[in-house]
Amino acid sequence: MPIPLLKLPLVVLKCFFHSTDLSAIVTLSMLNKRLKKILVAYKYPVKNFTFNLTTMALLIDTYLNKVEVQLFCNGDYIEDSEEFIMKIRNETMIFAVKAGRNKSIVYLKSKMVFLPNKDWLLYERITHVLLEFISTKSYSLTCQRDDVNFDDLFIWKITDSFSKFQIFHPDKKVPISSWKLKYLLNKLKVDELELSVKSITAGYKYQRPINIEPNIRKVSLWISEWFDYENFFEKFKFPVISCEVPSFAVMNMILKQWRSSDNDVLEDLRLVMSSIYIPMQRAQVLRGLRSRPSTLK
Incomplete structure (x- = not known):
């Protein structure tokens, strides 16, 4: 990281960050601790943050272009990119950035020992890192897989960070339990909620508790058997x-x-x-x- 850039006034740095491609910002934040602290203070504004459970990718829609965070296996070579070593919460990782005109891709490779849920742990850690210096009010969760346990997803720990929460897929309703469905409608604190889900609890029909007032202002419901x-x-x-x-x-x-x-x-x-x-x-x-x-x- 050039020293003159770090010595610029904070207001100038903020303008520079907000007009720079997010993939470059991700790279800079991983390589320089001081820059990371400045980024945390001046959040990078993005439109939407999407976790695609089908492809296991994080999709970030910025005002300049789109950024996708993907995993890649040991031994994979990413063309037209340079690999860097970094640490996320004491975990040594390799990442590479491939910039494009309308879409940039950030590739991540973990050096952690094999674990059955290694991918989930990796995505949880990188999500926490990104949300430290990304400012987004909208979060989307999309999935076409039936082997995902939505009750245990890490995202439920950070839902208060968003004003809009969306679980949606245009071609297939996302399967969740009745327990999680009740949590979304009764306890989630967001301004706007959009649900295109199906209940995996057979015969379940949603009933609002009498003594609970919802914390949601706008709700969009796509037809399903649970109501x-x-x-x-x-x-x-x-x-x-x-x-x-x-x-x-x-x-x-x-x-x-x-x-x-x-x-x-x-x-x-x-x-x-x-x-x-x-x-x-x-x-x-x-x-x-x-x-x-x-x-x-």
């Missing part, structure tokens, strides 16, 4: 709700519940059909409801 639509607003008592429904009849039922309920919490309700190819059936949605012309979609 039904009876007493909808008693089960999902959030200010802003976006929910996927299976039919216009269910949409009508929810609207009737809303009109007849004494709900002083709801500020915004959005109901979305599970199929976007079915034309809007306005008469069926408003059946039995007194209404006036509007831009109903």
Whole structure:
């Protein structure tokens, strides 16, 4: 690390960090302890931090480009990159950075002795390191694997660091236990939660505890078998709700519940059909409801 750069005023350093590719910042932070301390003080802003459990990769969406953190095995050679030795929480590791125009990749290789959960430990440690100097309000978790125990994921220890938490995959619902589902809806402290999950507990239906007020302002729910639509607003008592429904009849039922309920919490309700190819059936949605012309979609 050039000495003149470290001697620049902190305000200038902050501007330099925020306009530099994150992959370069990762490299610099690993190689210089003083620079790492400055980075911790002036967080690098990113849009979203995603943990892809299917490919076992960390995806960081910055305002300049995307950065992906991947594991690679001993003996692998990364073209057009230089390897460095570093330590993460007393663990000796090798990392390499390969910069691209729209996407940079940070490769990590651990020298730790073989452990069955070595990959998980490595990702947990690098996540903690990155979050020390990365400022992100949004965290996404995506997975297409059925062999992941979501109850034991390290991410639950740091959820308070985010204002938006997303568990979502466009092609397949993420399997989680009813215990973790109740934790997400009842105890998680975030402004916004998006769930596209299925319960691995057979026959489970979510019920909100009467004595617990949720800490979430906006919740987005994608249709699943773990919730039904009876007493909808008693089960999902959030200010802003976006929910996927299976039919216009269910949409009508929810609207009737809303009109007849004494709900002083709801500020915004959005109901979305599970199929976007079915034309809007306005008469069926408003059946039995007194209404006036509007831009109903």
